[in-house]
Amino acid sequence: MSERTSLKRGQLGTTALVFMIIAASAPLTVLAGGAPTNFAVSGLLGLPLSYLVLGVILILFSVGYAAMSSRIHNAGAFYAYISQGLGPRQGIAAALLALVSYNMLQAGLYGLFGFSLSAAIFTWTAVQLPWWLVGAIGWLLVALLGVSNVDFSAKILGVLVTLEFLVVLIVMGYALFNAPEGLSTVTLRPNDFMAPGVGVLLAFSIAAFMGFESGAIYSEETKDPKRTVARATYIAVAVIAVFYGISTWALAMGIGPSSIIGEAQQYGPDLVFVWLSQYSPLLADVAHLLFVTSIFAALLAFHNAAARYFFALGRSRVLPGSLGRLGRNGAPVAGSLAQSVVGAGTVVVFALAGINSELGELFPVITLFTWFSTAAAFGLVFLMALTSIAVLAWFRKDHHGFGVFTRIIAPSVAAVAMIIVAILILINFDIMIGEDSPRMMVFIMPGIILGTGVLGALWSLRFDRHTDIHTIADDDSLPVRESDPARITTP
Template sequence: MSEKTSGLSTRHLSTGSLVFMIIAASAPLTVLAGGVPTSFAVSGRLGVPVTYVVLGILLMLFAIGYGAMSGHIQNAGAFYAYITEGLGGRQGIGAAVLALVAYNMMQIGLYGLFGFSLATVLTAWTGVSVPWWVAALLGWALVGVLGTHSVDLSAKVLGVLVSLEFLIVIVVGVLGLRTAPEGVSLEALRPGDFFTQGIGVLLAFGVAAFMGFESGAIYSEEAKDPRRTVSRATFIAVGVIAVFYAFSAWTLAMGVGPSAINEQSSELGPDLLFVWLASISPALSECANLLFITSLLAALIAFHNAAARYFFALGRSGVLPHKLAFSGSTGAPVAGSVTQSILALIVVVGFAAVGAGSSLGKMFPIVTLFTWLTNAAAFGLVFLLAVTSVAILVWFVRHPRGHGVITRWVAPALAAVGLGTVAALILVNFDLMIGSDQPSALVFVMPGIIIASGVFGLVWGEIILRRRPDAGLATKGIDAVPKRPADPDPSHTNAPQERTLS
């Protein structure tokens, strides 16, 4: 098959472009406006800034092995490839199906918040009531167009949007420190307010803010010098995200006041940031509100690209229909992008139909589409991170490749334990995460969808490998890439050749 139908654009993305793609998925302004107040409100603690530091350290541990392995294996289905190489073909296929479901749920769920936010702004500007689903479909159309074009275009758009996000968050930080009604203090940074009874809730809510950081490896086939670019971009992104989240959460607490931040967060929720800014500068509040919407758009683009590349990788390997491996003249995963867009359209239209006349009113897309799908997706992705850590550990046991014991053993092991614990905490606190104050079937249904997708993937993997033992990433279509200079350690001269998995 020609490259046009089965190949992504090659070696276009620089480290900077990858960093923007990764940070866009984490959506800094969305986290500041939505995630930070929610964490303050639900936990009732001041230790929210410390949460991001702790999670940043944990994810750095994951990135050590993840980045090192990315130098040897490049594939658009990152989790799929890593778990296949480390744990086996059927486990890889199980992980692939789970990842595909999780990325799609995260992307589609964001349309609920995006549609609500954009509709609110359009209604305020025009005086005409705009349904949330109409606003969501405007974003859907733009995301769909970008997804079928060169990844360079998405990278440029995301670069602009992420830069604007950083600018407004920095402005918020400066204003928070300048207007601090109770003075500037380190009260919200005390470890004692993190290592306390509410630590599980803080970790469960906090980790969702980092979702998307692992997406660097998804673009490894399209990155310049992937041996270094992916690892470097992942480390930079995690470090920047962790420091930025901790700084912005601390300065928001200072701006509102440590004694009032929990109560105000409970009362105002995501509106807290904009109400507080409006008391300082109404124009700045309007600007932040607009950039909040573009922040969501950036996240939609980033997760759309990730899901499209998973469809591409699974189509290319035969796990899903091979037609999904079609790519256009620009090297974009066209079939995967169109498939993801169709799924999003079906779900958004379905929720719009069900929500017509709902007692929840305008909050329907927030309470249902956004909250249900994104929190379930966060559980799935954290669980996959934990499993991937185990796969990395096992792979380096077999193929040391000259890496030290910290890279091969210590970091992956600690990451597996830490991320597994966070995944368990999300399950334990899932009722709080979806805002349920009473027993709800959703507590079991939404995580159940994620778990069921993984089980289905394992069964499907078993069926595929029984029918075609040569199928899957582990054995099919492996193309060699140039070797590194000879390993100076004689004990490693028989190590396997680096490769790109197709």
């Protein structure tokens, strides 16, 4: 395969890829932003247990997913796997759905980033800057890093993720040594998990894992595609699930199990910083700063994922071939620029829409971030369910040397679980986007996701049903099938 159509090989090892995956899941953002919101909305203490349960489900999903990734290496992971398992036309529909979901998730984060950085600057300097202005600064940095060598982005994300883990560990230490009600397992009891509201709990919690599946997107750029993606995915999912479970348990202990829900409802995403300031105002400021950099790390991680989807679809001619162009450094420059344009356009639209809004400073959080991230979470969970089904279909054609657990049991359980979580998100969509959002958004945002899949299915009709996609095989020179690496062409 020529260098012109392949992402630069051998740039990412297991450690770098783990950091890329964890950066997308944003550990500090989940603890400081997601956990208080989940406690407040669900009204359940079983949040730590929900992360552990979802971790087990995602490990089961990863079994078949990682096995397939050892045989098929493509920057458009969902696209490649669903195409190989269910057919190119289904793959095209899934590809466009994935592309929209990743772009919505990335663009939506600009709302949270802009609001959080603006609030932090005001706290520290008393200078009030509009969210879209600081969001634009973040956009510029992401755009510049997006066209650079992926190894450079991995180093930046590695530093940011390490700092995130460090500050979360410090927060956990303060919580456990200052627990007002002592240490207990009350948040780990099954009856505080399997209770009315568990649907909301799981729907919110799954959003904390978004991005874990991105490991396969970088498979073409890893040092050892047959092993690195699988190894990094397992490590990242296990670390994320355990870390989220322990850190949210510690937070509940630090505030007190009897108080955590009420405090979360009162302070929302500010809960961690308000609580921490009681012990160390300086540490609270540092945590607030790293909260912002945590969001930035997620922005960059999802930008890279979306850019590689643009690249994969351009390379296969599903989208204009110009999107499949690479820079001299081997980065998907055209795809990165396309994603930057999407991000910039989204910020401009919401900046104009927010002028004189009744929501005030919270406008970008309640609208741009909440609407887009919730819809994207639904889209990606739906895609994971389809991918599990595709794994089953792919292994049915050829066992590829894997056992029954990998081929049938794990992907079957994962498919059922993902379908259930997707339904839970739809059922609780109105709760997840909040009462301040217009009622019509309950139908519009999921409609965009489902509508994209339908449009993708219609778009696929213009391509040859027997065509293959551009993939890299285990020997790094041959496609997965015996035919030449194909471009999707019109009949």
